[in-house]
Amino acid sequence: MQFLLVEDDDLQGRNVIRAIQKARITNRIAWAEDGMEAIEILNGCHPWSRVSPPLIVLLDLTLPRMSGLEFLRTLRADPRFQSLVCFVLTGSDKSEDIAAAYDLNVAGVIEKSRVGEDFRSLLRLLESYWTVVRIPGDH
Template sequence: MNTALPILLIEDNPMDVDLTRRAFIRHNLAYPLEVLRDGQEALDFIAGRRAGEPVPSVILLDLKLPKVSGLDVLRAIRAHPDLGTVPVVVLTSSADDGDVHQAYKLGANSYILKSVDFEKFIDVARQIELYWTVLNTPGFSKRV
């Protein structure tokens, strides 16, 4: 039985979701991937959380989401009592300086531009898993 806490991916592009899954599978990453497909679904997930539920090991967040922006989702994550300290890695195609600045101002732990090159994307996924789920000491209780 896998007791690893999931990696939460908030991403609307089905191709990017598939690419992320394939990258994780290719490197035999032990953490299950849970996917939310738009900003409203992410806000509903956040609002519906109950105290004591396991938290994700890391949240991968796209900024350009339908219905509700990724920046608004990040704001909600940081305001949540259980999710507020979970590492959030913005994984987006936006290289806009304003987006980068605002994401860090709202509490993003990292800002990574998506690569269209599969091999580079696989390397990014491996490094995310290695750093945020293995090397990093979380600032939250994992509650399993």
């Protein structure tokens, strides 16, 4: 199992990675700073970071060049990626953004302001999730 973190804020990204490490989850983490870079990584076009299924995407909605919602639309339109498990990490409290993310089949939305204990709870859930649930691409 690998993570693809899509986050443009360096501090926020490091906080997410630190939380993953603190939870003693040793799975590989690829980090893209926007939706376009994340698509390059998924397509194997990024020179230093490649990912392969099974994969969980942790996605910020407010990104440069390609927003998180645009990224999700692109992801869901591509048969290779439409079943990827995606969680949104957002600082936005706009209910229309959250609704739009759920319309694009995200597994959940977590407010960045609650990344502390809520995120650790999510990580414990994910750790159990990938040991119990069969994810496309898992062998």
